[in-house]
Amino acid sequence: xxxxxxxxxxxxxxxxxxxDKRFVTGRGxxxxxxxxPGMLHVAALPCPYPRARINNIDFSAALAMPGVHAVLDGAExxxxxxxxxxxxxxxxxKWRPLAFELSRYAGxxxxxxxxxxxAIAEDAMELIEVDYTPTDPVIDPEEAYQxxxxxxxxxHGSNVLYDGEFTWGPVDDDFAAADHSLSFRARWxxxxxxxxxxxxxxxxxxxxxxxxxxxxxxxxxNYADQIAGAMGIPLNAVRVHQDVDVGGSYGVKRGxxxxxxxxxxxxKLERPIRLIEDRLDNMGGGDxxxxxxxxxxxxxxxxxxxxxxxxxxxLDDAGAYPGRGPFQLGKPIAxxxxxxxxxxxxxxxxxxxxxxxxxxxxxxxxQAPTNYMLERAVDKVAAALGMDRIEIRRRNFIQPDQFxxxxxxxxxxxxxxxxxxMDKVLALANFDxxxxxxxxxxxxxxxxxxxxxxxxxxGGGNNMFEYLMNPAAEITTFMEGAEARIDGEGCITxxxxxxxxxxxxxxxxxxILGEELGREPDxxxxxxxxxxxxxxxRSPVASRMAIMLGGAITxxxxxxxxxxxxxxxxxxxxxxxxxxxxxxxxSVRNDPSRKLTWNEICYIAHKQYHRLPEGxxxxxxxxxxxxxxxxxxxxxxxxKVQLYPCFSFQAHIPLVEIDPGTGKVxxxxxxxxxxxxxxxxxxxxxxMILGGIAHGIGAALYEKFEYAPDGQFxxxxxxxxxxxxxxxxxxxxxxxxxxxxxxxSHGQKGSGEGGYLGGPAAVASAVNDALSPRGLEIDQxxxxxxxxxxxxxxxx
Amino acid sequence: MKPRSITLTVNGAKRTxxxxxxxxxxxxxxxxxxxxxxxxxxxxxxxxxxxVLVEGEPVRACLMFAxxxxxxxxxxxxxxxxxxxxxxxxxxxxxxxxxxxxxxxTPGMLIAxxxxxxxxxxxxxxxxxxxxxxxxxxxxxYVQIIEAIKLAAENLREAAQ
Numbered sequence: 001x002x003x004x005x006x007x008x009x010x011x012x013x014x015x016x017x018x019x020d021k022r023f024v025t026g027r028g029x030x031x032x033x034x035x036x037p038g039m040l041h042v043a044a045l046p047c048p049y050p051r052a053r054i055n056n057i058d059f060s061a062a063l064a065m066p067g068v069h070a071v072l073d074g075a076e077x078x079x080x081x082x083x084x085x086x087x088x089x090x091x092x093x094k095w096r097p098l099a100f101e102l103s104r105y106a107g108x109x110x111x112x113x114x115x116x117x118x119a120i121a122e123d124a125m126e127l128i129e130v131d132y133t134p135t136d137p138v139i140d141p142e143e144a145y146q147x148x149x150x151x152x153x154x155x156h157g158s159n160v161l162y163d164g165e166f167t168w169g170p171v172d173d174d175f176a177a178a179d180h181s182l183s184f185r186a187r188w189x190x191x192x193x194x195x196x197x198x199x200x201x202x203x204x205x206x207x208x209x210x211x212x213x214x215x216x217x218x219x220x221x222n223y224a225d226q227i228a229g230a231m232g233i234p235l236n237a238v239r240v241h242q243d244v245d246v247g248g249s250y251g252v253k254r255g256x257x258x259x260x261x262x263x264x265x266x267x268k269l270e271r272p273i274r275l276i277e278d279r280l281d282n283m284g285g286g287d288x289x290x291x292x293x294x295x296x297x298x299x300x301x302x303x304x305x306x307x308x309x310x311x312x313x314x315l316d317d318a319g320a321y322p323g324r325g326p327f328q329l330g331k332p333i334a335x336x337x338x339x340x341x342x343x344x345x346x347x348x349x350x351x352x353x354x355x356x357x358x359x360x361x362x363x364x365x366x367q368a369p370t371n372y373m374l375e376r377a378v379d380k381v382a383a384a385l386g387m388d389r390i391e392i393r394r395r396n397f398i399q400p401d402q403f404x405x406x407x408x409x410x411x412x413x414x415x416x417x418x419x420x421x422m423d424k425v426l427a428l429a430n431f432d433x434x435x436x437x438x439x440x441x442x443x444x445x446x447x448x449x450x451x452x453x454x455x456x457x458x459g460g461g462n463n464m465f466e467y468l469m470n471p472a473a474e475i476t477t478f479m480e481g482a483e484a485r486i487d488g489e490g491c492i493t494x495x496x497x498x499x500x501x502x503x504x505x506x507x508x509x510x511x512i513l514g515e516e517l518g519r520e521p522d523x524x525x526x527x528x529x530x531x532x533x534x535x536x537x538r539s540p541v542a543s544r545m546a547i548m549l550g551g552a553i554t555x556x557x558x559x560x561x562x563x564x565x566x567x568x569x570x571x572x573x574x575x576x577x578x579x580x581x582x583x584x585x586x587s588v589r590n591d592p593s594r595k596l597t598w599n600e601i602c603y604i605a606h607k608q609y610h611r612l613p614e615g616x617x618x619x620x621x622x623x624x625x626x627x628x629x630x631x632x633x634x635x636x637x638x639x640k641v642q643l644y645p646c647f648s649f650q651a652h653i654p655l656v657e658i659d660p661g662t663g664k665v666x667x668x669x670x671x672x673x674x675x676x677x678x679x680x681x682x683x684x685x686x687x688m689i690l691g692g693i694a695h696g697i698g699a700a701l702y703e704k705f706e707y708a709p710d711g712q713f714x715x716x717x718x719x720x721x722x723x724x725x726x727x728x729x730x731x732x733x734x735x736x737x738x739x740x741x742x743x744x745s746h747g748q749k750g751s752g753e754g755g756y757l758g759g760p761a762a763v764a765s766a767v768n769d770a771l772s773p774r775g776l777e778i779d780q781x782x783x784x785x786x787x788x789x790x791x792x793x794x795x796x
Numbered sequence: 797m798k799p800r801s802i803t804l805t806v807n808g809a810k811r812t813x814x815x816x817x818x819x820x821x822x823x824x825x826x827x828x829x830x831x832x833x834x835x836x837x838x839x840x841x842x843x844x845x846x847x848v849l850v851e852g853e854p855v856r857a858c859l860m861f862a863x864x865x866x867x868x869x870x871x872x873x874x875x876x877x878x879x880x881x882x883x884x885x886x887x888x889x890x891x892x893x894x895x896x897x898x899x900x901x902t903p904g905m906l907i908a909x910x911x912x913x914x915x916x917x918x919x920x921x922x923x924x925x926x927x928x929x930x931x932x933x934x935x936x937x938y939v940q941i942i943e944a945i946k947l948a949a950e951n952l953r954e955a956a957q
Contacts, residue, residue: 017891020896021891022899023896023899023902024873024883024888024906025874025876025877025883026903027833030900032826032835119818195900196900196932196934197835197845197900198836245899245900246898247898248897250934502899503897504897683893683894684894686940687935687936687937687940690936690940691897691934691936691937692937693937694933694938695937719842723932725930725931726924726925726929726938726942727925727929729937731921732937
């Protein structure tokens with residue numbers, strides 16, 4: 001297996017990013033910076049009840065307020081638009097921007113005001129009188145699963161959105177043959193990645209052209225499609241401007257309901273309309289919460305520590321409006337056995353609806369909770385056998401000579417060297433000394449623990465989980481397109497097809513174009529086409545852009561290079577195989593004095609048709625659309641299918657101390673080794689991994705969207721929803737390993753999610769190691785200090 | 797209430813505009829004055845994305861009314877660049893260390909870091925953590941931000957010698 005840095009000029013070299021300059025000088029253009037002439041501002045009225053029938057809405061006083069242009073309720077909007085997209089086959093679950101007849105969670109929007117300013121809109125909102133009849137909500141997901149519980153969507157007939165069972169391999173035989181088994185429940189409570197920028201959008205209907213222009217803080221596939229579908233207008237009547245800087249997303253910026261709401265208002269009023277969530281909108285009514293999951297897991301294992309089989313039941317609470325959220329139960333199938341040689345798996349995935357705000361995809365698309373559960377299982381087997389947590393992982397690791405490795409659900413892992421990465425993190429942590437430090441803290445009567453966790457990061461998603469969970473959706477591609485052009489003066493422009501939200505895609509495109517064409521990346525301009533001019537895209541989700549956009553732009557560069565070589569061959573009257581390409585100049589191999597420079601070739605291409613080879617089109621431009629590697633096949637007769645092509649790997653080792661009096665957890669150290677194949681830009685990859693770990697620390701220790709038993713939302717502010725600051729996140733120390741993927745243009749894999757996949761499991765492992773001398777264990781996240789204090793001292 | 801005329805100095809230039817007394821400094825800067833570098837994150841003083849310097853001190857622009865800033869000197873991220881318009885050593889260090897990703901919290905981070913470096917040219921890691929402890933970043937996990945501020949301090953000290 002290859003394991004070395006590639007021989008490159010720009011790829012994998014430390015270089016500044018293209019994007020950072022505009023951000024450090026305050027010149028980013030975020031959706032809040034978009035101003036349109038005559039623009040109106042929207043505020044939405046939240047429902048105060050978890051579940052209520054809407055009898056009447058009287059907005060006459062609001063409408064009469066000076067500066068108010070329109071007040072919209074759910075009845076008008078429902079009559080004029082289609083329900084929003086839902087991924088599952090659940091026609092009775094109707095998601096709309098404004099509640100219609102029934103409001104389904106505390107915070108759901110029931111009316112909207114368009115006014116000259118947001119302040120006036122909020123003032124007017126307070127004058128809207130809604131006559132509600134509150135009814136019993138269902139808040140607990142296990143209660144929601146029971147027949148007879150209050151129905152969130154009566155038209156659907158139950159609260160179960162999805163309940164599917166999968167068996168891969170001889171599960172019963174493996175359990176019968178194993179020396180031991182254990183079972184446990186693990187709970188991942190509701191949290192999200194909560195970007196500092198809330199969601200916002202501006203919509204402007206042009207009646208003359210029949211086009212809806214949209215500027216939005218968006219990160220989602222098929223956004224324009226969903227706008228068009230809900231508004232009942234052709235897809236080519238929606239133009240999303242994708243050069244808006246997105247202030248963080250990590251999966252969650254999916255404001256489709258906001259966009260349809262303002263799209264409708266813009267068409268109705270023929271004015272540009274802006275809706276920027278305030279923080280209360282965002283937390284309580286934005287339909288942007290993450291997975292909320294209960295795992296019941298059984299593990300079959302032998303006395304030597306080998307884990308043979310798993311039975312997993314995952315019950316996930318999607319809230320009132322699921323959208324694409326439930327598919328987060330499907331993606332983890334891609335790495336359902338993690339990096340281990342587990343032989344068989346039974347998996348039951350259940351998604352229920354409750355009276356909470358809706359669920360969206362969050363960083364890792366459901367893999368973070370599943371990896372947390374899986375790593376808890378490994379730690380528990382180690383504890384049951386009295387075995388070292390690193391040794392048990394080593395024994396169960398898939399070995400470097402086993403790739404490509406087909407795991408039980410049919411997905412082949414492309415490449416990896418898990419033992420080498422584990423060795424690197426142990427060396428980085430100086431593991432024996434770290435253990436000695438932990439033991440010294442313990443000897444002083446305090447609690448300390450070391451965490452051990454690994455994770456696989458599936459990258460380059462092919463969307464096949466959608467087919468697994470809804471066979472009506474026979475979708476077998478999740479492609480990405482890109483375009484590259486060289487103008488008559490030799491300047492290069494790369495055209496990407498989607499927004500960016502901090503992942504450095506402009507740098508990615510410029511670096512790869514520069515590498516492939518031998519030109520300086522800093523001189524390459526990268527632009528974001530709008531949706532009417534862009535090549536096909538599925539947006540920056542699924543840890544896919546290095547793989548997919550990287551592949552697309554590499555393909556475009558190859559086509560450009562072929563055009564350049566053809567022009568050179570024609571003008572130098574020399575066969576292609578005798579030409580040498582270097583930095584954009586082309587020369588004859590045996591007679592370097594005969595050459596064409598980059599500028600000469602570009603000039604010929606754009607200005608001198610008489611010097612072009614026969615059949616060549618003028619100019620230098622190329623488009624390339626890349627299909628997901630290995631993707632495109634429906635499941636075989638046994639239900640096995642390739643989900644995701646590329647698999648990155650990480651090993652995490654944190655050291656924590658717990659104050660035995662208060663239960664407060666302090667992260668003293670955090671070490672990580674990662675392998676995401678070839679790194680295109682080291683600073684970008686490092687930043688995403690470290691940032692993912694911080695998200696993981698938040699999910700493990702602090703972050704929770706809390707609902708009271710009666711359904712009131714209790715975490716609508718940053719004073720209630722606690723996120724890690726510099727006081728909570730240690731100076732994480734990182735190292736890398738490189739096992740290139742054989743499936744991608746430069747050996748790259750995904751790197752945007754792994755920190756968040758391994759982090760929660762690692763912190764949980766550390767906290768449990770710290771609690772183990774007291775015989776205590778926690779199998780839920782977040783492990784807040786109040787929970788730990790109660791466990792230690794027995795006082796609630 | 798009726799709008800009042802408010803005059804303040806923003807990034808060295810005297811600016812006047814009308815605003816109701818309830819308008820925050822943040823909305824005043826971003827709206828009537830069109831100075832959009834400071835960002836709205838939480839509007840309740842926790843995240844720090846709206847940080848600006850008022851008379852050299854870091855302030856949450858979402859927690860201060862515009863009328864309270866009348867007559868005062870306000871510096872936003874746009875005012876950190878040198879007189880030639882080039883990024884400052886601090887801004888360059890954020891680029892060198894990639895101390896950002898999406899760029900949304902970055903103006904507030906830079907303001908907090910600038911306030912630190914104005915007071916303490918040789919901050920240690922704990923000083924830096926304290927200085928930006930009220931600024932939430934969801935992208936970076938803070939490591940590269942801390943490295944950027946250390947680098948800026950080093951570069952500034954070297955330049956001063």
